[in-house]
Amino acid sequence: MSSLSYVSTDNNSAWSTFLAQVERVLPYLGDLALWADTLRHPKRALIVDIPLEMDDGTIRHFEGFRVQHNLSRGPGKGGVRFHPDVTLEEVMALSAWMTVKSAALNLPFGGAKGGIRVDPRELSEKELERLTRRYTSEIGTIIGPQQDIPAPDVGTNAQVMAWMMDTYSMNIGATTTGVVTGKPIHLGGSLGRVNATGRGVFVTGSSAADRIGLTVPDCRVAIQGFGNVGSVAAGLFHRAGAKVVAVQDHSATLFEARGLDIPALADYQRQHGAIAGFAGGTPLKEDEFWHQEYDIFVPAALEGVITPERARALQCRLVLEGANGPTLPGADDILRQRAITVVPDVICNAGGVTVSYFEWVQDFSSFFWSEQEINDRLDRIMREALEAVWQKADALDVTLRTAAYAIACERILMARRERGLYP
Template sequence: MLQTASPNNPLSYIDPQPDSPWQTYLSQVERVLPYLGPLSRWAETLRRPKRALIVDVPIEMDDGTVRHFEGFRVQHNLSRGPGKGGVRYHPQVTLEEVMALAAWMTVKNAAVGLPFGGAKGGIRVEPGELSHKELERLTRRYTSEIGIIIGPQQDIPAPDVNTNPQIMAWMMDTYSMNIGGTATGVVTGKPVQLGGSLGRVKATGRGVFVTGREAARRINLPLEGARVAVQGFGNVGATAAELFAHAGARVVAVQDHTGAVLHAPGLDVPALQAHVQAHGGVAGFEAAQPIAREDFWDVPCDILIPAALEGQITEARARRTAARLVLEGANGPTLPGADDIMAERGVLVVPDVICNAGGVTVSYFEWVQDFSSFFWSEDEINARLDKILGGAFAHIWDTADRLKITLRTAAFVVACERVLQARAERGLYP
C-alpha cells in the first residue's frame, strides 16, 4: 500500500510486507549504518527510490482481443551514473519487488566499482502463455511506455528472469525507431550482431564461479571433489554448474521449477543441460534420482548455489543446509534471519551484490564497446571480468576482516560509502 512517509514509517514511502524483497533490502541497509560515519547524514538516500514508473501495457492478442499488463521501471539511485538493471517477465512481479531489485543494483554496481546507478524493470505476465508475436508486441509497447526515462546515458535495461537477447533486440529497435536513429547502447545483453558483447550470456554464471573460487581458496575448500548443489538451472545456475564441474567439483543435486534431481557421484552437467533444453526443466532426467523439492535443502554438499528467485533460504533451511559455502547466484535469495543463522553456524555466504555481478560487469563492457564501436574478443572479456571481480572480492574480503563483519555487510559498507560519497559531492539541486 503506497503511503507518505511519517515518523511511524521512516524507512520508505511503501509499507513493506514481512520477508518481502524490499523489507530484506531495508534490513540490510540498517546493518550498514553504524559503519558509515559522517556519510550517514545521507543514509535516507538509500531507503528511497529516486523514481518509480508504473505503466499500463495494452496489446492486441492473436485472437483480436485486447489485454492489459502492468509494467514497472524503478531507478533507485543515479548518483554514480546512469541507471543499470534488468527487465523481468514474471507473473509475480510487483512494484515492491522491482524497488528492491533496483536497490540491489545500486549496491552491486558500486561494490564492483562500475560507473552506474541502480535500476530494474518488469512486467507482471506469464510469458509462456504468449505467442512469439504477442511477446514482441508486449515488449515494444512496454519499451515505448518507459522510453521517457531510459536511454544510453539515462538508464540501460538488460535481460533478467524470462527475458533474453531477442527481447533486448526488440527493445533496442523500438527505442531507436522512436528517437529516429540507431541507439545500440540503450540496452545490453543484445545479440552480438546488434552490438552485443561476446561472453555476455555466460557472464553471470561465470561471476558466481570466479567469486566462489576465490572464497573457497580463502576457507581452504578445494574445488576438486567438492560437492555442489544448485537451485535454479537457467542461464546462471547451469553456467555455474558447468564451470564448477570443469574445475573438478561434483554437481550432486539440482532443483528448478519442475522438480529436483540427485546423483551423489556427480551429475553429467552437459547431459542435464541438453535434457533441460529439450524438456523445459530437470524433472524426468533419467541419469539421476528424483527427490522432493524440499529435500533438496538436506542434500549433503560443500557448496550451495541459490540461483533462482529471492527469499529462498529461510531460517529453517539455513539450519538444515550442510554447505560450508553459499554462493548467491540469484538476487536476494537469503532472508536476514537466515543470514544470521548461517553466520553463527560458520557458513560463509558470498552475497548476491558481488557473487552475481558478472552479468552487469560484462554489460558495462558491452555499453563501452557500443560507444566506441570497437569490440573485444571473448578471451579479453573473460580476462577483464576475472580481474574486476577478483579485485572487488578481495577488497570486500579485506573490509570484512578489518571490521569483523560478514561479507554481505562488508559489501554494503564498500558500496554505500561510494554511493553516499557521490551523493555528498554532487550536493542537492536546486
C-alpha cells in the same frame, strides 16, 4: 521499516530485506550515515499499463514497471523481468541491489530494474514482441544510453533486448545500440555476456573456496535454479572437477551422489524447458533438497528462498548467491552462527552487470573485444572486488555482505554528498 506508503509491511519481502541490509551497515558509514535515507527512497518509480492485442483479436492489459533507485554515480543499470509474480516492491528491491552491486564493483552506474507481470511462456512470439515494444515505448521517456540501460533478466533474453533497442531507436529516429545490453552479437552485443553472471559465480566461488580451505575438484555442489545463471555455474564447476550432486528447478529436484552429468542435463533442459524427467538423477521431494550434505550451495533462482528454517537445515560450508536477495536477514544471522560463509549477491552475481558495462563501452566506441579479453577483464575485476570485500570484512569483523555494503554505500553516499542537492 520504510515510511514509503506504497510498500507492504511484510518483513520477508524483498524491499524489507534490502532495508534490513542497509540498517546493518549504518554503524560503519561514519558521517555519511546522515545521507542514508538516499538508499531508503527510490529516485523514480514508473508504473505503466500495457494493452496488448492477442493473436485471437482479444485485448488484455498487463502491468509494467521501471524503477530507478539511485543515479548518483551514473546512469541506471538493471534488467527487465517478465514473470507472473512481478510487483512494484520486488522491482524496487532489485533496483536497489543493482545500485549496491554497481558501486561494490566500482562500475560507473546507478541502479535500476524493470518488469512486467506476465508469464512469457503463455504468449506467442508475436504477442511477446508486441508486449515488449509497447512496454519499451511506455518507459522510453526515462531510458537511454546516458539515462538508464535495461538488460535481460528472468523471462527475457537477447531477442527481447533486440526488440527494445529497435523500438527505442525508431522512436528517436536513430539507431541507438547502447540503450540496452545483453543484445545479439551482430546488433552490438558483447561476447561473453550470456555466460557472464554464471561465470562470475564460479570465479568468486572458486576464490572463496580457496580462502576457506576447500579444493574445488573435491567439492560437492548443489544448484538451486537451472536457468542461465545456474546452468552456466554448474557447467563451470563440473569442468573444474567438482561433483554437482543436486539440481533443483521449478519442475523437479534431482540428486546423484557421484555427480550429475551436467552437459547432458543442460541439453535436456534446453530441449524440454525443465529438468523433470531427466533419467540421470534420482528425484527428491522439494524439501529434501535442503537436507543433503554439500560443500557449496548456489541459490540461483529467485529472492527469499533461504529462510531461517532452511538456514538451520543447510549442510554446507559455502553459499554463493547467484540470485538476487536469496537469503533473508534472519537466515543470514543463522548462517554466520553456523560458520557458513556467504558470498553475497552484490559481489557473487555481478558478472552480468560487469560485462554489460563492457558492452556499453564497446557500443560507444564501436570497437569490440575478443571473448578472451572479456573473460580476462571480468575475472580480474571479480577477484579484486572479492579481495577488497574480504579485507574489509576482516578489518570490521563483519560478514562479507555487510563489508560489501560498507564499501558500496560509502561510494554511493559520498557521490550523493559531493553532488549536493538541487535546487
